[in-house]
Amino acid sequence: xxxxxxxxxxxxxxxxxxxxxxxxxxxxxxxxxxxxxxxxxxxxxxxxxxxxxxxxxxxxxxxxxxxxxxxxxxxxxxxxxxxxxxxxxxxxxxxxxxxxxxxxxxxxxxxxx
Amino acid sequence: xxxxxxxxxxxxxxxxxxxxxxxxxxxxxxxxxxxxxxxxxxxxxxxxxxxxxxxxxxxxxxxxxxxxxxxxxxxxxxxxxxxxxxxxxxxxxxxxxxxxxxxxxxxxxxxxxxxxxxxxxxxxxxx
Numbered sequence: 489x490x491x492x493x494x495x496x497x498x499x500x501x502x503x504x505x506x507x508x509x510x511x512x513x514x515x516x517x518x519x520x521x522x523x524x525x526x527x528x529x530x531x532x533x534x535x536x537x538x539x540x541x542x543x544x545x546x547x548x549x550x551x552x553x554x555x556x557x558x559x560x561x562x563x564x565x566x567x568x569x570x571x572x573x574x575x576x577x578x579x580x581x582x583x584x585x586x587x588x589x590x591x592x593x594x595x596x597x598x599x600x601x
Numbered sequence: 602x603x604x605x606x607x608x609x610x611x612x613x614x615x616x617x618x619x620x621x622x623x624x625x626x627x628x629x630x631x632x633x634x635x636x637x638x639x640x641x642x643x644x645x646x647x648x649x650x651x652x653x654x655x656x657x658x659x660x661x662x663x664x665x666x667x668x669x670x671x672x673x674x675x676x677x678x679x680x681x682x683x684x685x686x687x688x689x690x691x692x693x694x695x696x697x698x699x700x701x702x703x704x705x706x707x708x709x710x711x712x713x714x715x716x717x718x719x720x721x722x723x724x725x726x727x728x
Binding site: 526 | 711714
């Protein structure tokens with residue numbers, strides 16, 4: 489199984505400041521035949537299901553604010569929120585969909601400092 | 602509008618059985634893989650299993666933690682997804698979500714992602 493490890497487990501950032509969450513996979517999730525990283529980011533707010541934010545490691549889902557960006561390739565990935573807003577308080581998960589079993593990181597809880 | 606609505610969650614004793622349902626609407630159900638994902642109270646997301654589309658013969662895959670105990674199925678005539686759970690353990694206590702897997706067609710650009718989720722249904726396994 490591909491193990492996904494996020495860091496940090498929790499993060500407190502001031503409003504308007506940058507938040508950075510890291511995700512590392514135990515194996516590469518880059519598919520060489522199409523040069524795509526099978527890595528997604530999800531946001532989960534309390535009492536809600538997860539919401540797709542980013543796919544192919546760096547493509548924003550429709551309707552996601554442009555302050556959210558994803559980067560990385562192979563085994564190391566980053567989710568960045570350029571200017572934290574109050575509504576961004578949530579738990580963020582990375583996910584590999586390169587192969588089954590589908591696996592998620594343990595989650596990073598983002599709070600306001 | 603795509604909608605996924607789970608039902609069937611309940612309190613069940615260890616060793617018991619339960620069937621969850623997920624009613625889908627707003628998209629061509631038979632064209633998409635469908636997955637179950639669970640979340641234990643206060644914990645992270647855990648993939649439970651998948652059922653593929655008709656083109657892929659509705660084949661299934663399961664997480665090791667549920668293989669042999671859970672069975673995923675779908676009914677195209679009812680646009681519904683199911684998971685039959687047996688020999689339930691306390692560690693199966695969780696909110697169970699159904700999720701649509703982007704699979705071809707209009708979803709090709711993000712194939713493989715979980716683009717829609719239901720609100721979840723709570724399964725509690727306790728004596």
